[in-house]
Amino acid sequence: MLPVVAITGRPNVGKSTLFNRLAGKREALVADYPGLTRDRRHCLARLAGRRVILVDTPGVGEGGDWDEALRGQFERALAESDLAVLLTDSRQGLCPADEAAAGWMREAGCAVILAVNKSEGQPREISVAEFHALGIPDPHAISALRGDGVTLLAEAVAGALPAGAATLDADQGRTRIAIIGRPNVGKSTLVNRYLGEERMLVRDQAGTTRDSVPLDFEYGGEPCTLVDTAGIRRRARVDPGPERLSVTQALQAIEQADAVIVLLDAREGATEQDLRLISLALDRGRALVIGANQWDRVPASDRARVNDELARQLKFLDFADLHRVSALRGWSVTKLLDSALAGVESASRDLPTGQLNAVLRRAVEEHATPRRGGRRIRLNYAHQGGKRPPLIVIHGRQTKHLPDSFRRYLARRVRTTFGLRGTPVRIELRTGSNPYKES
Template identity: 35%
Template sequence: MAKPIVAIVGRPNVGKSTLFNMLVGERLSIVKDTPGVTRDRIYADVNWLNYHFTLMDTGGIEPETNNQMLRHMREQAEMAIEMADVVMFVVDVKQGVVDADYKVAEMLRKAQKKIVLVVNKVDNFDKLMPDVYEFYNLGLGDPYPISSIGKLGIGDMLDEVTALFPENEDDAEDERPRIAIVGKPNAGKSSIINKLLGENRVIVSDVAGTTRDAVDTAVKWNGKEYVFIDTAGLRRKNKIKEEIERYSILRTVSAVERADVVVLVIDATEGITEQDAKIAGIAHDRGRGMIIAVNKWDAIEKDNKTVSEFSKKVRNTLSFMPYAEIMFVSALTGQRLPKLFEAIEVVIQNHSLRIATGVLNEILTEAVAMQQPPSDKGRRLKIYYMTQVSVKPPTFVIFVNDKRLMHFSYTRYLENKIREAFGFAGTPLKFIIRERKEK
């Protein structure tokens, strides 16, 4: 389920963005199917042979002084260590090994992270190979020479990256549901986790002692164990606004990647913002179960319209996830936090709910009878059959005579019928349209 995460770190100008764009390819410039969410190109899915992973570009800020650069690189490396399974440490053959490279290398070595040392701008292997050997001095093992522009050495480098992926995903063996608590800085993520955990905290002992797992907390509720993934505590001191945004997005991606269910915490005193939509979009794209928790509900003045008005604004801004329940909570007073736990459990169930094909097709037949499928130039859409092929999120394949006739709005109509029949509250549903020859 959870895809490995690979983070790119390195000094400014070594070619991180060029490498990122080359690996991601042109296909993916904008994610269109999440309305209202314009996607920064700082993370993307990469498919290489049979491997699928999420690539993150941690760079992008040009510090002015050497001091600033060192600080920035340290933070970059820290973030990468926390978030990624494998770190691509990119250096520049033209500049050779510089002081900052040594310092970052030392940090990465100490963290015992899986590292691939990538020497970029080796546009001519014959001529530049001698310069590549210098990078052995960093003590990170074999340097992998590449040219991001010339697309040289990429295969060998990726072979090494994928060889370092966790063997049997530790998450796969762990049956406990994983819940990521995400949201803007200061929304109250830590407060909610602490309150939810209360006395129920148990030690996450059987998970390997990597830095990433340090943010995981296991808790027992109604006799069942859950693992919470916290994204709180981003250090903000001295940071540029763009930097904070970038890190909080990447961190969210990393947490969401590992989660089954996501709780988006919104600060009621600030209202819902574009940044909230961005964060929600990540969970939606990845097909996670979803709950919207409007926190600090104690802190705002209310009358009998406040809930419906606030809900309306949330629904408008997060129009791509009408399936998510909105809850009004307070970490301070504990108001409705037990209900939040109940909601999490419901979403977990729905996220892995399977519907038998027979029942599904009864609903389909009925739905088609009630509203005729669309037609175009005299040719009408025929829907033959539907079956659920997977869970987390529930994914359905619909067999039709002609894919082009399947309008988005009709898929939406069918989705609504399925939801009317089976609920599926809190989980996105995925539909795959397949053509089958007419009989």
């Protein structure tokens, strides 16, 4: 399992700026689930060579009012984390809210590293001096905006994390399939249907699956591991409040999966939360299948309308199979596994360089590249640069100006020519000549 690192602190101390700095991109992968995981953002990041799940928590202590509701929100962030970075503000100095946060962290037994932000232009000793009163050793003076001291902070965080569990090694030779979805869409019912027994607690109540549960089985002679992710996470001493989708659980499962089945409720269509879950799987390049569950509960008179609505909402997933299923009745549930295994096979396939270049030539002949400065963008040579998902590297001239729409066109041509099913295809453009041409 990947360790979870939460960035906590008062509002306006620079948490989101530090989140983006540590994530290594301006707009990190966001999963803010309005109404479910309110104002939290999650992303997969690498800190000093260590892969982690990074969580940007909402500001707590608005106006200095640290009531019980805010404390519950703060404790929920700590409950799912292996380590927290408490961010403070050097310019504002030590505040009662900082002291309260440090005290709650001690009560929760959470490992914590103190970072004093907005310390640019000051000696470290002066920036951190008054924050020693929090009782957290070795505070780091940083500037999240400029990046000063952030590398040392990342190294300290990575060094303080627990050793990662070798979960992937135990699954070598097995196809690992994650089943993710909002609470109460039927994930556990689907797993029980596959296994033929009541292995998982199933009730008509959201949140009865508390953790991600791996289950081994064989399908068509293929050894597989299913993971049913928790739709809600409840911890001791934490008021559950509104039902919450555990984004951290979903990220953990996606990171370790070969294929992802996103289960949604056909009666509700693809909600914003469903689309954000799909985006998590796409960001990691996993083979993807969509299951519209509870199809048996959609009235026959409404099915054509529901079909049209799903097609409209999911039109960007032109590579992923959509199956209308009933986990309760067993309708079409094996099609989900067939598509998942087909997606893994497609994602792992070798694509010969000669055939890739033939695809590139035909694609450009049939649809010319746009002009830049009076000259057409040239795409000269293609080769495979990776698998899971397939990565196609294309060399040419002025490739940085190639529109995203043309990238998508090339990806579709590769998928259709090679019959790739259920996997995204990524296109990487490089400016330069054929790297394999003899000089």
